[in-house]
């Protein structure tokens with residue numbers, strides 16, 4: 016009996032193979048999601064190859080003088096410096112490229128950590144139920160009733176520092192959604208036969224979670240994680256804008272806007288590009304996440 | 318229903334307690350609130366010693382927390398002295414700045430609800446129409462827009478370039494009435510109100526757009542999901558007019574999950590208000606939080622974090638109640 | 651058979667245009683229901699029974715579309731009616747009970763409210779009168795303590811009670827035709843018997859016709875006057891109930907009857923093997939007779955051509971090249 020069911024588990028995988036192929040086919044039909052995907056690929060490549068794309072500039076060095084402006088600080092765009100120079104006389108284009116590195120990295124890493132922690136708590140909570148479930152869910156609810164941004168501000172002023180500090184600060188607040196999602200998913204998977212069968216043939220909870228529950232609750236997690244990237248990029252940008260995130264001289268899209276309001280009148284072009292970069296990137300992640308959701312959830316695909 | 322309310326409110330107490338402790342612990346890591354008082358000309362060294370004693374600042378964290386919480390609930394010490402605004406207590410500072418924050422964030426909360434729900438329904442009913450695509454794009458735009466940058470852009474366009482709205486603050490210092498300058502506080506109430514509305518238009522826009530996008534999309538997909546439910550088909554099979562089918566049977570069910578979503582988005586609203594106030598230089602509690610953190614004004618920051626937490630918890634609580642009212646399945650289970 | 655014709659479905663075709671291809675859920679279905687008559691529509695899951703009934707109500711949602719045929723109700727083609735005319739017919743002249751009592755009622759309104767709504771829509775009565783009628787209806791369908799139940803929500807009732815409420819809703823405006831789409835499938839056996847009894851009783855009292863949809867032939871024997879057996883969106887056998895049970899001619903019907911031996915005619919001592927295999931995927935229909943992969947009598951022609959629905963006995967139609975003749979086989 017149990018063995019037969021186990022064979023069915025084998026069929027499941029071949030079914031899930033065609034499932035993923037179908038998902039991909041549906042995603043391919045989702046034009047905006049595909050445009051976003053390609054855009055993001057280009058963006059990531061630009062961040063990776065920031066060096067060669069910088070026209071020989073680097074984001075840290077102060078330019079001594081430019082021929083088309085009296086002073087290098089806040090100089091408008093000109094040859095070799097397509098976006099001009101910032102308030103300290105550094106090349107804005109290369110800062111934008113390198114800033115993209117930081118912003119994207121923070122977005123991806125925080126989202127990954129959030130998804131991993133969320134998966135962990137969600138699986139445990141859903142699988143074991145009872146008091147474990149109650150404690151984890153209470154904790155999740157507690158985290159959800161915190162005023163996130165004020166606390167992030169406090170936190171990042173308490174533990175000042177590096178890229179990893181900011182990743183830590185953002186990640187703390189980015190796992191709750193996934194935990195709830197996964198818990199719900201596990202609760203419904205637990206009712207299904209293959210979980211029961213696996214338990215019947217004496218598989219350990221760890222293996223059941225790893226082999227059966229984790230892969231089967233992946234779909235909504237992927238969507239949530241994709242959407243979370245854009246949220247995390249905005250958090251990073253906001254904190255850096257407030258002067259609490261990525262610190263000078265390291266560039267990030269957020270801290271490039273740090274002084275934007277003060278030179279709004281003299282050098283407005285400096286505030287266009289980092290903002291536009293953040294906007295189109297988060298937009299692309301949101302569209303991609305939405306497309307993924309439609310592709311993974313055929314109920315809504317009509 | 319009454320039992321449900323009582324039970325839910327009792328459940329809030331431990332949550333609030335935990336939040337209070339965590340935020341107290343975190344904020345007190347910012348620095349020593351008494352060290353900075355030395356620079357305050359209003360406070361004598363003996364006073365500092367006395368204050369330190371009153372707040373039990375040399376005792377362990379838990380004891381400190383206890384005295385702080387006592388004062389927060391029953392403010393005999395006015396929640397502690399501010400270092401940012403010398404001579405004022407945190408309570409004085411905060412209570413003067415809280416009205417504007419409440420006013421403009423609740424306005425934009427209501428505006429966002431009023432906009433997103435009908436637009437979401439409309440978008441769902443006209444799925445794949447031009448209007449749906451436009452709304453969808455607008456919604457994604459709102460969801461993806463970094464609030465602070467949107468604020469900066471609006472300031473640049475409408476304040477700096479077009480001069481339609483002011484760039485900062487939430488009211489002018491004085492009016493000129495019949496050639497005579499009149500202080501803001503002395504001006505007629507309606508003038509004050511109009512001036513504040515004029516100043517707050519851009520901030521409210523920023524905060525509203527920030528919230529509308531997600532809710533609109535959620536309302537849309539909720540409505541789409543409900544539209545294909547069996548009971549909607551039953552309603553049609555009864556021969557009800559399409560309007561009744563949609564607005565009585567589908568809508569009521571579709572709007573229930575939105576209530577939870579709105580309740581859960583209170584932290585976001587607070588964060589949004591904080592950024593908006595900072596960008597538009599509005600002297601509310603959001604900007605105060607930022608300033609307090611930047612200048613290590615420990616007592617003010619502590620009280621503010623606590624107030625925000627209470628607001629969030631109250632928001633969730635209200636959402637729960639609305640949910641229970643809207644969904645008959647809740648009350649008994 | 652001298653009765654007046656109430657509903658005549660002619661060559662109805664309802665297709666679903668899905669992302670994976672066209673599903674011909676209903677493909678050329680024809681049948682007739684007379685006033686006060688009960689017609690059974692039988693077939694395995696996925697044979698297009700629900701889609702047929704939704705087509706009659708004109709409630710097929712996208713991606714489904716009624717692409718052909720006529721649905722003549724009281725002499726008029728429902729497919730030619732405007733949405734507004736159709737709306738007036740729904741609930742008042744044709745009513746429907748759905749397969750799933752758990753999801754067919756709106757969870758946020760009381761039972762009473764939902765029944766009353768139908769009355770208020772179709773009858774010129776005030777709220778008080780509608781409420782009175784509703785309570786009477788709840789009583790009629792055997793819901794105890796109807797005054798209290800009026801104010802209860804669906805989740806406070808059992809499946810059986812909900813289905814009774816659905817029936818009350820359906821008969822609230824004395825429809826001429828009641829479509830019962832597997833109204834009892836989701837219920838347990840005793841409740842099922844009670845509900846069927848109730849329906850039979852009401853049918854006699856009110857004199858309405860019923861389109862009785864089920865995949866359970868045992869129920870058909872109890873409930874109906876005539877039977878249409880469907881397979882993959884087509885009718886394969888159509889006759890009055892006695893003739894079908896006594897003389898099933900289509901191998902599929904035969905197979906269905908096989909699963910309930912007590913119903914099969916006494917004479918059949920050597921039963922045919924029960925139907926093997928599954929209903930083919932709607933996207934990959936076999937060539938020829940759709941039943942051929944599962945049919946013990948299939949020959950070459952069955953794999954090439956689709957048989958026509960032909961009269962093999964008076965008033966007994968069968969879609970098969972090699973109809974089973976029970977009498978011959980036994981003798």
Ligand SMILES: Nc1ncnc2c1ncn2[C@@H]1O[C@H](COP(=O)(O)OP(=O)(O)OP(=O)(O)O)[C@@H](O)[C@H]1O
Nearest residue numbers: 666668673675694695696697698699700701702932
């Ligand atoms: N919304 C839809 N989209 C695509 N195909 C559909 C849809 N609804 C029904 N179908 C297809 O139409 C066919 C007939 O479905 P229908 O629901 O009428 O079956 P049924 O005979 O009522 O079965 P059951 O006994 O399970 O209720 C099925 O093959 C199904 O796949």
Ligand code: SF4
Nearest residue numbers: 939942945952970971
């Ligand atoms: S036509 Fe052929 S395959 Fe089809 S039912 Fe008859 S004997 Fe079987």
Ligand SMILES: [Mg+2]
Nearest residue numbers: 699700749831
């Ligand atoms: Mg059906």
